[in-house]
Amino acid sequence: xxxxxxxxxxxxxxxxxxxxxxxxxxxxxxxxxxxxxxxxxxxxxxxxxxxxxxxxxxxxxxxxxxxxxxxxxxxxxxxxxxxxxxxxxxxxxxxxxxxxxxxxxx
Amino acid sequence: xxxxxxxxxxxxxxxxxxxxxxxxxxxxxxxxxxxxxxxxxxxxxxxxxxxxxxxxxxxxxxxxxxxxxxxxxxxxxxxxxxxxxxxxxxxxxxxxxxxxxxxxxxxxxxxxxxxxxxxxxxxxxxxxxxxxxxxxxxxxxxxxxxxxxxxxxxxxxxxxxxxxxxxxxxxxxxxxxxxxxxxxxxxxxxxxxxxxxxxxxxxxxxxxxxxxxxxxxxxxxxxxxxxxxxxxxxxxxxxxxxxxxxxxxxxxxxxxxxxxxxxxxxxxxxxxxxxxxxxxxxxxxxxxxxxxxxxxxxxxxxxxxxxxxxxxxxxxxxxxxxxxxxxxxxxxxxxxxxxxxxxxxxxxxxxxxxxxxx
Numbered sequence: 495x496x497x498x499x500x501x502x503x504x505x506x507x508x509x510x511x512x513x514x515x516x517x518x519x520x521x522x523x524x525x526x527x528x529x530x531x532x533x534x535x536x537x538x539x540x541x542x543x544x545x546x547x548x549x550x551x552x553x554x555x556x557x558x559x560x561x562x563x564x565x566x567x568x569x570x571x572x573x574x575x576x577x578x579x580x581x582x583x584x585x586x587x588x589x590x591x592x593x594x595x596x597x598x599x600x
Numbered sequence: 601x602x603x604x605x606x607x608x609x610x611x612x613x614x615x616x617x618x619x620x621x622x623x624x625x626x627x628x629x630x631x632x633x634x635x636x637x638x639x640x641x642x643x644x645x646x647x648x649x650x651x652x653x654x655x656x657x658x659x660x661x662x663x664x665x666x667x668x669x670x671x672x673x674x675x676x677x678x679x680x681x682x683x684x685x686x687x688x689x690x691x692x693x694x695x696x697x698x699x700x701x702x703x704x705x706x707x708x709x710x711x712x713x714x715x716x717x718x719x720x721x722x723x724x725x726x727x728x729x730x731x732x733x734x735x736x737x738x739x740x741x742x743x744x745x746x747x748x749x750x751x752x753x754x755x756x757x758x759x760x761x762x763x764x765x766x767x768x769x770x771x772x773x774x775x776x777x778x779x780x781x782x783x784x785x786x787x788x789x790x791x792x793x794x795x796x797x798x799x800x801x802x803x804x805x806x807x808x809x810x811x812x813x814x815x816x817x818x819x820x821x822x823x824x825x826x827x828x829x830x831x832x833x834x835x836x837x838x839x840x841x842x843x844x845x846x847x848x849x850x851x852x853x854x855x856x857x858x859x860x861x862x863x864x865x866x867x868x869x870x871x872x873x874x875x876x877x878x879x880x881x882x883x884x885x886x887x888x889x890x891x892x893x894x895x896x897x898x899x900x901x902x903x904x905x906x907x908x909x910x911x912x913x914x915x916x917x918x919x920x921x922x923x924x925x926x927x928x929x930x931x932x933x934x935x936x937x938x939x940x941x942x943x944x945x946x947x948x949x950x951x952x953x954x955x956x957x958x
């Protein structure tokens with residue numbers, strides 16, 4: 495059922511930019527239209543393209559934002575979240591904790 | 601032209617479903633009637649506006665398409681949150697760990713966000729094992745990219761005897777001990793707040809992207825009050841914490857009857873009123889619920905759900921993620937909700953209410 499909703503109305507998560515738009519709702523309380531516009535502007539794409547897995551795969555690969563396809567040498571997991579934090583200009587809780595625990599500084 | 605259950609084609613008949621998921625055939629006039637009655641029922645109960653003629657027409661078009669799958673138009677997609685998250689694979693009996701479940705949802709199932717959850721899905725139950733849950737969350741955060749919630753239920757029902765510390769209001773009320781039952785509920789609220797704040801604090805300090813208070817209000821107004829107060833405490837402590845508050849039912853049951861928050865009596869509140877209090881408490885994302893009636897058609901249920909959810913979206917300044925799991929949001933009450941009707945629910949909710957997520 496969750497998959498049905500994801501296909502019928504979801505943004506596609508990491509296949510596209512669903513996780514990035516979600517982060518703006520979660521960190522800034524943005525409504526969907528505002529969140530899409532913000533992420534689209536940061537990525538240099540149109541809001542429509544945020545749900546396009548072909549375009550977004552290239553964008554994510556170029557910006558090292560984490561990809562569904564597990565390519566060698568690409569940012570994964572926490573590594574990609576460091577880049578997402580920088581790109582979107584938001585704090586990501588686990589990145590902040592990672593920096594503290596690993597001695598990288600806040 | 602539509603396909604009959606026997607596989608033939610004929611005019612005017614629509615193959616649709618009841619609220620329990622069973623297939624049923626209706627003609628166009630019956631669908632129209634159910635859409636009108638569904639919106640009227642919701643409008644009268646919640647004292648909100650019924651759907652407009654144009655909205656009913658759009659809903660009719662969605663409902664009468666014979667396609668097996670419906671979807672929003674390209675570009676109109678919304679963000680999905682996944683209440684219960686890792687519980688879902690556990691329920692299916694899939695022999696995998698929770699971190700792998702998160703990776704499957706992220707990599708294979710297109711999840712925009714995901715949630716780490718324990719099978720005993722209540723904050724009271726999580727409290728004594730929080731120290732064992734945190735390392736799982738911390739590891740999951742290292743290997744995942746999508747935002748990760750930690751979620752559980754306020755579940756005030758388990759604070760009463762014999763499962764919990766306070767006298768059972770359900771035993772006191774039939775004895776006419778109204779004040780004693782109310783006092784018991786009030787005591788349970790204090791216990792629940794402590795548990796929610798404790799667990800949410802631990803998970804936030806472990807790095808969670810958000811905390812989900814799922815199925816809030818399941819035990820009525822004490823349940824809702826405890827969650828609002830816990831939210832306020834947490835937001836004062838951690839202003840940047842994301843809190844999603846998802847509801848259990850469409851209106852707040854008055855199990856206490858006289859509880860209020862910020863001067864507003866909680867019992868009997870519908871989604872468009874609930875969201876105002878959620879905002880005041882500091883909730884980041886609100887998840888309204890509309891219950892599905894098994895004895896009515898999906899057309900009736902969906903018109904009703906839209907009528908209750910639309911003013912909730914209009915009244916909010918925060919993102920709204922409507923609950924559309926089994927038995928809510930007009931999704932049928934059945935273990936395997938059929939794709940045809942679930943996809944129509946998705947499309948109609950997004951296109952007619954303009955909400956922010958599901």
